[in-house]
Amino acid sequence: MSTFDKNEQDIHDALSQITVDxxxxxxxxxxxxxxxxxxxxxxxMRQPMTAAIAVVMSVMLFVxxxxxxxxxxxxxxxxxxxxxxxxAEPVEAYCEDQGIRMEVIxxxxxxxxxxxxxxxxxxxxxxxxxxxxxxxxxxxxxxxxQAQEEAKGQTDEIVASFGYGQKMLYFDEETNTIxxxxxxxxxxxxxxxxxxELGSFLIYFDxxxxxxxxxxxxxxxxxxxxxxxxxxxxWGGSDLPDDLVWGxxxSDLPDDLxxxxxxxxxxxxxxxxxxxxxxxxxxxxxIDGKLHVQTGKLLHKEFGSTDPNLxxxxxxxxxxxxxxxxxxxxxxxxxxxDLEESDYGxxxxxxxxxxxxIDTEELDGYNLCYAGSVYSGVKGRWKVxxxxxxxxRKMRIITNDIPVEGHxxxxxxLSPLGLQVIGSYTGEECMASGMSMxxxxxxxxxxxxxxxxxxxxxxxxxxxxxxxxxxxxxxxxTAVIINDTRIPVQSN
Amino acid sequence: xxxxxxxxxxxxxxxxxxxxxxNLYGEKLLRYATxxxxxxxxxxxxxxxVFLSAYQNRKAFDGKNLSAWLYKITYNRSLNQLKKRRxxxxxxxxxxxxxxxDDTSLSDETLCALRRLKPKERALLYGRxxxxxxxxxxxxxxxCSPTALRKRYERAKNKLAxxxxxxxxxxxxxxxxx
Numbered sequence: 001m002s003t004f005d006k007n008e009q010d011i012h013d014a015l016s017q018i019t020v021d022x023x024x025x026x027x028x029x030x031x032x033x034x035x036x037x038x039x040x041x042x043x044x045m046r047q048p049m050t051a052a053i054a055v056v057m058s059v060m061l062f063v064x065x066x067x068x069x070x071x072x073x074x075x076x077x078x079x080x081x082x083x084x085x086x087x088a089e090p091v092e093a094y095c096e097d098q099g100i101r102m103e104v105i106x107x108x109x110x111x112x113x114x115x116x117x118x119x120x121x122x123x124x125x126x127x128x129x130x131x132x133x134x135x136x137x138x139x140x141x142x143x144x145x146q147a148q149e150e151a152k153g154q155t156d157e158i159v160a161s162f163g164y165g166q167k168m169l170y171f172d173e174e175t176n177t178i179x180x181x182x183x184x185x186x187x188x189x190x191x192x193x194x195x196x197e198l199g200s201f202l203i204y205f206d207x208x209x210x211x212x213x214x215x216x217x218x219x220x221x222x223x224x225x226x227x228x229x230x231x232x233x234x235w236g237g238s239d240l241p242d243d244l245v246w247g248x249x250x251s252d253l254p255d256d257l258x259x260x261x262x263x264x265x266x267x268x269x270x271x272x273x274x275x276x277x278x279x280x281x282x283x284x285x286x287i288d289g290k291l292h293v294q295t296g297k298l299l300h301k302e303f304g305s306t307d308p309n310l311x312x313x314x315x316x317x318x319x320x321x322x323x324x325x326x327x328x329x330x331x332x333x334x335x336x337x338d339l340e341e342s343d344y345g346x347x348x349x350x351x352x353x354x355x356x357x358i359d360t361e362e363l364d365g366y367n368l369c370y371a372g373s374v375y376s377g378v379k380g381r382w383k384v385x386x387x388x389x390x391x392x393r394k395m396r397i398i399t400n401d402i403p404v405e406g407h408x409x410x411x412x413x414l415s416p417l418g419l420q421v422i423g424s425y426t427g428e429e430c431m432a433s434g435m436s437m438x439x440x441x442x443x444x445x446x447x448x449x450x451x452x453x454x455x456x457x458x459x460x461x462x463x464x465x466x467x468x469x470x471x472x473x474x475x476x477x478t479a480v481i482i483n484d485t486r487i488p489v490q491s492n
Numbered sequence: 493x494x495x496x497x498x499x500x501x502x503x504x505x506x507x508x509x510x511x512x513x514x515n516l517y518g519e520k521l522l523r524y525a526t527x528x529x530x531x532x533x534x535x536x537x538x539x540x541x542v543f544l545s546a547y548q549n550r551k552a553f554d555g556k557n558l559s560a561w562l563y564k565i566t567y568n569r570s571l572n573q574l575k576k577r578r579x580x581x582x583x584x585x586x587x588x589x590x591x592x593x594d595d596t597s598l599s600d601e602t603l604c605a606l607r608r609l610k611p612k613e614r615a616l617l618y619g620r621x622x623x624x625x626x627x628x629x630x631x632x633x634x635x636c637s638p639t640a641l642r643k644r645y646e647r648a649k650n651k652l653a654x655x656x657x658x659x660x661x662x663x664x665x666x667x668x669x670x
Contacts, residue, residue, distance in 0.1 A: 015622050
């Protein structure tokens with residue numbers, strides 16, 4: 001770009017501030033490369049032993065579970081030395097379903113913040129867990145029901161009721177066990193339940209990602225079988241042209257939208273490179289001079305293929321993404337559903353139609369490419385309720401009347417896990433989450449990290465939290481420092 | 493040495509060529525991913541993944557336009573990384589408020605202004621203004637027609653400039669829609 005206008009100059013100046021350190025990048029990449037190569041060799045060496053392992057698995061199973069149980073919390077802390085281990089209580093409560101044991105090794109709750117050490121172990125002997133194993137739909141934490149009901153009237157303003165940070169501490173291949181650390185924080189409007197109840201219902205084991213060409217020759221693509229549709233049959237899409245964006249009810253769809261009144265007729269044209277039967281190319285063809293590629297997918301499956309990403313690779317190696325993608329749903333007879341008459345629950349298939357604006361006379365040499373992932377996992381019911389001792393003596397509640405840049409951090413709760421604040425603001429926007437937070441202690445100033453929580457833009461209130469890197473001794477806190485404002489904390 | 497020469501050597505080469513490519517493109521891709529993700533730690537991981545993936549799939553690479561190929565992988569992986577964030581509501585907000593400021597030298601105002609844009613808008617602005625890519629090149633990278641990109645660019649540019657000028661902090665949102 002030869003010259004910048006003023007806006008571009010401002011943006012250039014802003015983006016030029018980004019500084020990076022690439023000095024160790026090559027070393028890091030090569031180390032990971034060597035680690036992956038080493039893991040691959042180890043996996044290959046283990047394969048011939050699979051049968052032998054299966055023979056002794058029934059014996060080993062009980063041994064490994066017993067070892068884990070014998071270890072318990074003290075073993076865990078000694079083994080991993082997690083930073084918050086010293087402020088969590090030993091728990092050792094567990095549940096089992098689908099051959100997966102979920103155990104809470106240690107936990108502690110401080111008002112609306114909690115730290116939890118948890119393990120997942122495959123006790124079926126199938127060694128299904130991997131380093132990629134995770135909770136497919138997130139980790140569930142039970143909230144206080146009464147407060148949730150009270151909050152219903154302002155759901156539009158509530159950004160989130162709880163959130164968590166998750167860290168995998170260790171994957172023990174021998175026992176097929178994964179150890180996690182969770183830091184959980186809830187809003188004051190919907191506090192954590194007592195006892196603390198944790199759970200999950202979808203655990204995925206593995207994820208395989210693909211970025212591969214689809215074996216379809218584009219040189220013979222002609223006009224395709226199409227079906228006429230009403231606007232109510234288009235459920236949405238992505239990258240839609242600016243002037244074609246409409247609401248879910250399609251009421252804003254322009255009347256003269258001829259190009260969206262015809263789509264490909266769903267069928268079964270070709271398989272996907274990943275070979276899973278739950279997703280396929282359902283049709284491909286040319287409509288009004290544009291290449292349309294439609295994918296089909298089974299709906300209502302917890303695991304399997306993710307939505308595909310399609311693009312075209314040109315003869316000279318460039319990738320062309322579709323101009324836009326339409327979402328359509330079909331019933332069990334592959335007929336496209338009408339949103340005005342049917343609901344998502346009636347759908348058996350999802351179709352995505354990608355539209356490419358390229359010269360359809362010169363498709364020879366182009367390759368249709370697929371990118372997507374396939375998940376394997378198990379659906380079950382894992383839930384552990386944890387009774388924890390009262391921690392109120394380890395918390396300090398501060399009432400403050402000193403404003404900081406139009407923000408009043410009115411009720412502050414300090415705990416070993418960090419700081420929660422309920423406050424209000426006077427400006428147009430809440431800037432609290434972007435403020436620098438720290439606590440002053442006898443040993444020095446400790447920065448706090450975070451800024452999660454919720455805002456109520458109508459009431460102009462905020463409810464935010466910040467975390468510490470290491471457990472905080474709240475008794476030693478002498479002040480909270482917000483940006484450059486020091487708010488003294490009176491000693492107990 | 494031209495991009496094509498290096499690309500062809502990379503496609504047929506080993507770890508020495510990988511290191512050469514990282515030394516040439518590492519900093520640029522780190523900046524690019526940081527601008528899209530607004531998170532330096534995530535950007536580091538993404539860029540490591542990019543080079544790993546590129547190296548492991550180098551035999552499938554035709555050797556032409558290595559730069560465009562690496563940027564494309566970085567863009568796609570950055571968007572994938574953002575999708576992963578959706579599950580962590582609080583962490584999302586938390587990530588918006590803290591560590592990247594120290595790591596990237598971006599001011600709070602700049603960071604919050606950037607976060608008010610969609611990730612694709614950030615990628616577009618960065619590519620156009622910092623990498624000086626043409627709309628045709630961006631079209632290959634971002635998968636839209638040059639005409640549509642031109643319109644989006646003007647709109648994104650004006651939005652970001654307004655946020656920067658106003659010096660306003662980003663309004664918190666639960667998710668970034670990508």
